[in-house]
Amino acid sequence: MAASLASLFSLSGNTAIVTGGTRGIGQAMALALAEAGADIILIQREESNTSTRDTIISSTGQKAWIHVAELSNRDSIKGIIPAVTSQGLKPSILLNCAGIQRRHPSEKFPDEDWDEVLQINLTSVFTLCREFGAYLLSRPESEFPSSSPTGGGGGGGGVRRGSIINVASLLTFQGGITVPAYAASKGGVAQLTKALSNEWAAKGINVNAIAPGYIATDMNTALINDADRNAGIMARIPAGRWGKPEDFKGVVVFLAGPASGYVSGEVLCVDGGWMGR
Template sequence: MSNLNLFDLTGKKAIVTGASRGLGRGIATALAKAGAEVAILDISDAAAHTAAGLQAEGLAVHAVKGNLMDRADLERSFGEAVGVLGDTVDILVNNAGMHDRRACLDLPVESWDKVLELNITAVYQLCRLAGAIMVEKGSGKIINMASMLSFIGGFNASAYAVSKAGIAQLTKSLSNEWAGRGVQVNAIAPGYMATEMNTDLLQDDTRLPHVNARIPAGRWGGPDDLAGAGVFLSSAASDYVTGIILPVDGGYLAR
């Protein structure tokens, strides 16, 4: 394959979870623009609106509604997404996630369970489902969404930090199992991103200056900043890249 085609995803089938908005929508859009046919798997009715908007741009995008916190519905909706893609999948991006930004003493175990169910258990289940297809055909790309809290402890983020540390280890473990069978499993660790999940932090006059001071790039990131990493880890350009946690953080971790 020539260098000009390394990032071409024409003919590839991708599932991106939690892609009705924010970072997931940015990655789904980037994959579609690179030539992939994309199924957005999301609990929100907004997924249909997102898919329609991208279809209007001439992109091959479908919306599938599913509740990833319901294990049976996760399996059902994954099967539906594979079906609309022609009964196969080449790329899985596990973007859906949640954060409960409360101190440990204020976070009931029921809320802990919800965060871990969506952020790590659902990801494991989706990796198993997609991995079975990819391993059988000897090729595939799985991208999990890690975090700065895969590396650091964070603040008022015990459940989220544990889930994202788990994503890093799950990514490495599955890479060890499947790299020799043609499937690359990697993760992207976004830095501080100006999305709805961080609205409260962006309005926190106490913590915000400390976060800003640690970003050498001098700004928060956004969905467009993940586009290149998403396409790279989905494409032939990364065929010998596996088991990594790729920070896209404006230099935050290097500070």
């Protein structure tokens, strides 16, 4: 029997791991997953910033936890899945949103900044995807009935084990200026997403990415306040405005749940039409 439209967009019974969920796009997406019914595990560098966790609990009624981990340290990343599962949690959604930016002319780009950007934006994404994928594949199919919110429409004989959503960028497709490390890392995120999808889609793990356009967040304050740059950016966006973090709520719920059961290996642009120009 076909699933109802409401059930296709319900994440009830799921638990999501979210990196980069303390502000901006990541925070909006974490809240959206909770509003759709998922409990949330926030991966943060420190525990003092409780705003996202507290908002999830107070506004959605879902459970939320903070797990402290350092994404610049592989051993710390490898410890995430064992730590959360030892508490009896069974995550089925992974959202990799954490990222950093460093700007220098390419001929002067420091080794340490290159290494830091590639580690946070790409290597940590691969490491957490690998550990999460191994965890999902280690669980018996009987734990993922096709009639459950995590099931239906995926590979593996109709059993959907879970969803991975990585965050790419317009610089997944374009080179940018003075951001060679960021462009390389976000290009790598797209190829990693496709590579993992090729191996895991048939096993019930859908792997996709979201590529944000120009979004009005703290990271882009300087661009927004630069009248000339702002005018040039606005002229290129068919939607006629900068994006907002809230513009990502629908797409992340779509990619996290059964509605996207036959969608894998895609990089979905949320850019107001920028890439269509």
